[in-house]
Amino acid sequence: MKRILVIQLARIGDIVQSMPMLQSLKRHMMPCRISMLVNKKFADICRLMPCLDEILEIDFNAIGRYFFGKNASLEHAxxxxxxxYGDIQKNDFSEVINITPHYIGIFSAFLTKTAPEPKRRLPWELFFKTITRQWNVLPYHLSDLFKNIAGMPPSPEQVQLKINENDFAWADNFLHSHNMAGRDSFLVGLHPGASTPDKQWPLDSFMQLGKYLLSDKTIRIIVVGDDIRSDANFSLGVRCISAVGKTSLSQLAALLKRMDVFITNDTGPMHIAAACGTRTISIHMGKETCFTTGPYTTRGFAVQPFLDCHPCQYPERCMRQICKSYITPELLYALIRLIRDNQRSGEHELTHFSDRAVVYRGGFDPYGFFDWYPVTRKKINVDALVRPLMRILWKCAFDNMTGTTIPCVVFDDALHSLAETLGQFYEPDPDIFNQLSTLNYALHEIITLSRQGINLCKDILRYAPNAMRNYQHLKQRASETEAVDRRLVAWRERMPLMALLIDMFFAERQESKGNDITQVAYDARYAYETLYFRARMLQQMCSRYPELKQTTGTQKHSMVVGI
Amino acid sequence: MELLRKLDPKLAEFIMHVQIPNNYGVLISRTEDPVLTIDNKIMWSIYDPHKHARTFVERCLKINPPVNNTVTVVGFGFGYHIEELVNRGISVRVIEPDAAIFRLALEYRDLRNILDVCDLTVGTSMTIQAHFGNTLWYFYPKKDRTIPEPRLSAAQPKNDASGGWKQALSPNSLNILVVSPIYGGSLPIARYCNNALRRIGHLSTLWDASVFEKPFRMALELDIDRNNKKILCDLFQHLVSEMIVASCAERRPDIVLCLAQAPLSLHALDRLRESGITSAFWFVEDFRHMQYWKQYAPAYDFYFTIQKGEFFEQLKHLGTHNYAYLPVAAAPEIHKPLQLNPDERAYYGSDLSFLGAGYYNRQCMFRGLLDFDFKIWGTEWDRQSILWQRVQKNGERINSEESVKIFNATKININLHSSAYYEGIDPEGDFINPRTFEIAACGAFQLVDERREIDAFFLRNKEIVTFSSLEDLREKAQYYLYHPEERQKIARAARQRIINEHTYEHRMRELCAFIFDRKPEVYAQTQGKKLLIRDVNSFCKEHPETRSLLEEVVARGLHPDIDGIVTTIRLREGEMQYPEALFMILKEYQTLVKEHLW
Incomplete structure (x- = not known):
């Protein structure tokens, strides 16, 4: 039996988002035993995950005490x-998968490994390391990224937390004791708290939404979370009760399971609710975007501000915070009514708000990658077009392991499927051609620069055997290579869509293990070639958009994945 | 003193040259023992000093018992409590920051029983370092200077895991960001503070806002509506303020020290506080002339002033908690005696000179000095005035380097504190300006106007000479022009006083001591970063895999703490080894736990 260790030392949200990967591993690696290394503080949520066989807990608080406590001691630490880590190593895991977006994960993987790394995962690990610096350019949902890292193919996964009877009994008793368990009642959960202020929809807006909801006599509200402030301020009458700070994680999951709709900021409870199968409405502001960290569920709606600056690059420093006011209580109320009455016609009501906020619904693309699609038709833009292309690009580039080519059949198939999907949710927009033209120009420049880089590296390789004699030539080529790199960095800044492409190039360059000039030049040439082919692939895909246009907008407006 | 000469000749030599300030005195108690007084305040029991010592020691033993039968005491006083401890067989380490008190104790008491058994440090503010040692008792009746009221208390040791205070004295104790103003008189002080902090072992960085002077002045000089100009300047300040906050977010300093008029907004201060960064402000200006301090003082964690009395009342009223008196000083590495060549001496020299801005009182008073060989240096002098003929360099700004040459070349430096209201000397004048210290540090002679605080810093007529009116100034100028030996003697004594007590290093030690006293967790956090492997050999015996790494750390001259080890690992080449990864992950855990990122 294979023994697999998954290292997930992040917070609750990321732990729950690992579930599709764990489920996929369990299915594809059968028979296997999966262990997960987690922060002891969040171990409770892991106990609800049916795919996990073992939980290894590291006590961050104990480590904190070794550094900052009364008897702090580096020796003890x-x-x-x-x-x-010595004890973990004794388990002799056949595979170690690190999905912690931090150096702690990388070092933990190093310290727990007994066998060498399977080759296929290495590019994804580098990709993961690179993307952690700039989540907003990640084309995958985090759960899909975890699956990629684990070497799993994309596939629609429906995850479900395993909640025990006692917790359900507690939840039912809690609801019953507060007169919340009526047969006709519609239970709405609210979670006004968030780990950072930039993620937090204003409490006043939550209050206003609560008032709208309670105007309907059948609606009951339960406020959850662990932020006492939201509890203290949330008093809207007898049909609104608070469970803030009263639940364990498993009880919270049971309570969420009993709710009809759960409205929340981008938080851990959002992911728990999604993993319970509860219908969620998540609010993503600041640096958070549903495309990367939205709830992994087809029963989810995500609301995002319609702003050029979203997702925010500097949420802690933003003085305007207008994204919070772009999402109104009225919009969410309309959405809840739409869900409750299941009226398709209600979608038109949402269009009133479409100039300030967009409502998305979760679904899977034809390849099985999770994505978000606008509920009301929206004009297509270059982001919406390039994101799925990037998903195909990276998956093919890493998993085909040719490194430089994508088979034509995959290419055409991908474009065709993309056209179909986009046609269902987006309206054609003539401005897309201008945007594509700018993108095309950027790609053309990157291709030219990478060609220059390749040629320079070839020259270096030619001169390297007689380095002393060709010192001046080598020096000149090296400085020209630096100039090429500087121009690539400039393009990264000018065209954020290209940031990941260029960052991956530099990450791969840094991976060079060579000590001598020949090896360094060889590795650099390989990195330039990889960049060249990736940019060309993307350019080709984008240049086929006129063909896509023929199909875009001709489809009937229907969801790919229904409720 | 003879015993001290045998035990510590250097200390004895130092004590011999310490001057006793005029406000220090001695009273005889009912038991006929001497008792120290400062500003007529009695610092120890006047009834029975020995009984007082017994109760003090008993109380301290109860609150804070010694570790390994050793205590560190800050404050020697007249040594009654030390005597009591020695009699009880407890090993004592004593730190007396005020050398003058120790000299008085030597003069008035027989300390033979104490001196040869206790470990003594005199003359520097060692409170911070002492807290990293063993059990600490704090007895520090330091006049009314940095600590507003005399203190008598026992304090808990904040961290005794570092293996002794000497190890805790390792470089880079605190990470400090010094923020300068965009322009103005406190700009050079920011630089001096930064240099001083570095010299006393902190990792200090200057955030030099003066690079924005040109664009800021452009904004000020725009020919636009006054209100619009104000909005523009506020926006400019906001931008600079944001840049400072961004720097703090990156560098994570322990303390941000702002000098007067530093462009840090209230909003930025709130955010610094939220990030757990301690903010301190040194208001090196006259509180009566400036009003912005009212808005800002409560927003800072620590507020240092060059005035007290009425100012302290107002600060208290505004809700400022941690305020303290911290006078300005000199930077002897800049302000020093120079050998000038004849050309420089001719250009910068004169019988009398004044360096400073053309305030109203100076414009009035200096008219009465026109019959002297008198030069005026500095800005903002009235071109229409009769004084303009004496203004040098066309009234341009004089930099620090030139000012030192002027002080050195001038026979008598006139130092008249500014006033916008009075025609001569400001009768309310209390604080001492930086120029007083700077001229003295240059070993130059000065005549300074009468100030209320002057006696706390210099001995009148031995180290400094004051004047109380124009007539007095003229008379003294005449006298000292014809008595160069006296001038030189006074100037030498003043310089020695500066070196001993009034440098920015002294001030920064006092500032850090005050912050530590009120908020020791600032240091405790830093100590966390500095956890050391105390005994490398025994650690290597227990963990042999670390031996080569730790030997390399020591060989590189680094401390065997987490930072030293990680630095060494980064400098090493080749594949990462298992123990290296263990230390690297420890460093990552430390960062995560500290920032509560998990």
Whole structure:
């Protein structure tokens, strides 16, 4: 039996988003035993995950005490860490998968490994390391990224937390004791808290939404979370109760399971609700975007501000915070009514708000990657077009392991499917051609630069055997290579869509293990070639958009994935 | 003193040259023992000093018992409490920041029983370092200077895991960001503070806002509506303020020290506080002339002033908690005696000179000095005035380098504190300006106007000479022009006083001591970063895999703490080794836990 260790030392949200990967692993690697290394503080949520066989807990608080406590001691800290990872290593895991977006994950993987890394995962690990610096350019949902890292193929996964009877009994008793369990009642959960202020929809807006909801006599509200402030301020009458700070994680999951709709900021409870199968309405502001960290469920709606600056690059520093006012209580109320009455016609009502906020619904693209699609038809833009193309590009580039080519059949198939999908949710927009033209120009420049880089590296390789004699030539080529790199960096800044492409190039360059000039030049040439082919692929895909246009907008407006 | 000469000749030599300030005195108690007084305040029991010592020691033993039968005491005083501790067989380490008190104690008491058994440090503000040692008792009746009221208390040791205070004295104790104003008189002080902090072992960085002077002045000089100009300037300040906050977010300093008029907004201060960064402000200006401090003082965690009394009342009324008196000083590495060549001496020299801005009182008073060989240097002098003929360099701004040459070349430097209201000397004048310290540090002679605080810093007529009116100034100028030996003697004594007590290093030590006293967690956090492997050999025996790495750390001259080890690992080449990864992950955990990112 294979023994697999998954290292997930992030917070609750990321842990729950690992579930599709764990489920996929369990299915494809059968028989296998999966262990997960987590922060002890969040171990409770792992106990609800049916795919996990073992939970390994590391106590961050204990480590904190070794550094900052009364009896702080570097010696003790070292001994603790040494013995902890030493014990894990004794398990002799056949595979270690790191999905922690932090160096702690990389070092943990190093310290727990006994066997060498399977080759196919290495590019994804590098991709993961690179993307953690700029989540907003990630073309995948985080759950799909985890699956990619684990080497799993994309596939629609429906995940479900395993909640025990006692917790359900507690939830039912709680609802019953507060007169919330009526047969006709429609239970709405609200989670006004968030880990950082930039993620937090204003409390006043939550209050206003609560008032709208309670104007309907059948609606009951339960406020959840662990932020006491939201509890103290949330008093809207007897049909609104608070469970803030009263639940364990498993009880919270049971309570969420009983709700009809759960309205929340982008938080851990949002992911728990999604994994319980509860219908969610998530609000994504600041740096958060549903495309990367939205709830992984087809029963989810996500609301995002319609702003050029979203997702925000500097949420802690933003003085305007207008994204919060772009999402109104009226919009969410209209959405809840739409869900409750299941009226398709209600979608028109949402269009009133479409100039300020967009409502998305979760679904899977034809390849099985999770994505979000606008509920009301929206004009296509270059982001919506390039994101799915990038997903195909990276998947083909890494998993085909040719590194430089994508088979034509995949290419055409991808474009065709993309056209169909986009046609269902987006309206054609003549401005897309201007946007594509700008993108095409950027790609053309990147291609030219990478060609120059390849030629320079070839020259270096030619001169390298007689380095002393050709010192001046080598020096000149090296400085020209630096100039090429500087121009690539400039393009990264000018065209954020290209940031990941260029960052991956530099990440791969840094991976060079060579000590001598020949090896360094060889590795650099390989990195330039890879960049060249990736940029060309993307350019070709984008240049086929006129063909897509023929199909875009001709389809009937229907959801790919229904409720 | 003879015993001290045998035990520590250097200390004895130092104590011999310490001057006793005029406000220090000695009273005889009922038991006929001497008792120290400062500003007529009695610092120890006047009834029975020995009984007081017994109760003090008993109380301290109860609150804070010694570790390994050793205590560190800050404040020697007249040594009654030290004597009591020695009699009880407890090992004592004593730190007396004020050398003058120790000299008085030596003069009035027989300390033979104490001196040869306790470990003594005199003359520097060592409170911070002391807290990293063993059990600490704090007895520090330091006049009315940095700590507003005399203190007598026992304090808990904040961290005793570092293996002794000497290790805790390792470089880079605190990470400090010094923020300068865009322009103005406090700009050079920011630089001096930064240099001083570095010299006393902190990792200090200057955030030099003066690079924005040109664009800011452009905004000020725009020919636009006054209100619009104000909005523009506020926006400019906001931009600079945001840049400072961004720097803080990156560098994560322990303390941000802002000098007067530093462009940090209230909003930025709130955010610094939210990020757990301690903010301090040194208001090196006259509180009566400026009003912005009212808005800003409560927003800072620490507020240092060059005035006290009425100013302290107002600060208290505004809700400022941690305020303290911290006078300005000199930077002896800049302000020093120079050998000038004849050309420089001719250009910068004169019988009398004044360097400073053309305030109203100076314009009035200096008219009465026109019959002297008198030069005026500095800005903002009235071109229409009769004084203009004496203004040098066309009234341009004088930089620090030139000012030192002027001080050195002038026989008598006139130092008249500014006033916008009075025609001569400001009768309310209390604080001492930086120029007083700078001229003295240059070993130059000065005549300074009468100030209320002057006696706390210099001995009158031995280290400094004051004047109380134009007539007095003229008379003294005449006298000292014809008595160069006296001038030189006074100037030498003043310089020695500066070196001993009034440098920016002294001030920064006092500032850090005050912050530590009120908010020791600032240091505790830093200590967390500095956890050391105390005994490398025994650690390597227990964990042999770390031996080569730790030997390399020591060989590189780095401390065997987490930062030293990680630095060494980064400098190493080749594949990462298992123990290296263990230390690297420890460093990552430390960062995560500290920032509560998990």
């Amino acid at each position: 070292y001994s603790y860490i040494k013995h902890f």
